[in-house]
């Protein structure tokens with residue numbers, strides 16, 4: 090039996106057997122009809138964690154890591170996030186925007202690459218400015234992308250991505266709370282930018298638990314959803330903190346404690362797992378199975394950033410299955426409805442249901458599992474990417 094989905098004004102109007110849909114809508118005219126015989130229709134993929142706005146290359150660091158340097162070795166030597174911060178501070182707003190959407194420079198057309206890999210909703214973080222001026226520049230670039238591009242965006246303020254040179258974590262937290270957040274609030278109120286989530290990199294040598302708590306609490310008080318980096322390289326009790334603060338999501342969690350997992354399940358705080366990073370940095374894998382068994386809402390993200398350079402949610406799902414032992418249905422749910430949950434959008438995004446957004450992909454395979462099974466094969470498989478009923482990519 091074949092099923093048709095039909096969208097009107099960007100929302101799914103009906104789903105059902107092709108014959109019934111044809112009968113029901115025989116009087117209607119359509120902009121486009123797509124014959125999907127022998128193909129699969131899936132919800133558009135949702136990427137719950139990315140850092141797509143930055144300038145400067147870090148390909149040289151990949152070689153350093155292959156030679157044995159750890160993420161923190163490079164960070165503490167002034168590379169990593171610090172290097173990207175320097176380059177991003179120097180880049181103009183236009184240069185940063187171009188890196189998101191045009192093919193001008195090799196390797197830099199990031200959101201379009203994500204769309205080609207099936208992503209229809211993506212979380213985008215600031216966090217390579219650290220000072221107010223550059224954080225706002227990044228948020229304006231994200232806002233412009235939100236208005237001008239078809240891909241749907243959830244915007245995250247991540248001014249606490251690293252402690253700026255010359256400041257302690259406490260001083261950086263004070264600056265964020267007293268200067269960044271009030272400015273952000275004013276700009277959001279005037280509709281100049283739109284920010285959905287607040288993020289902190291809670292990690293040994295970056296933001297400690299107390300500074301993380303203060304920043305997240307202040308963000309929450311101004312109406313932002315808490316969605317932060319925690320328990321990645323060291324156990325920080327970030328999961329316990331997130332559950333206590335009512336966080337919507339915590340990312341990474343390679344080092345989460347048993348108590349943290351239980352607390353997240355209880356608090357309905359989702360875990361955004363990032364298989365590319367664990368793979369790239371040869372970290373221990375997050376305990377996806379235990380999280381799933383205990384009822385945590387497990388989502389996936391590409392973590393696209395200069396450290397983990399991957400646009401592709403199909404590859405992320407493949408890594409989640411092989412390295413984190415998730416089943417293919419679990420990985421698909423994590424890259425669609427659960428990722429939408431992590432962004433507070435599961436009521437409108439992340440599944441094909443009448444009344445929800447018409448965000449979908451059509452793959453040229455008779456079984457949907459091919460999208461995960463064919464590692465790196467998504468360019469061949471994905472024929473259409475549709476956002477709000479509009480074809481935004483056609484192979």
Ligand SMILES: N=CN[C@@H](CCC(=O)O)C(=O)O
Nearest residue numbers: 169170290366392394395396
């Ligand atoms: N862990 C912190 N932030 C990023 C890495 C950012 C960078 O290295 O530029 C992450 O999620 O992996």
Ligand SMILES: [Zn+2]
Nearest residue numbers: 138140318392
């Ligand atoms: Zn990240």
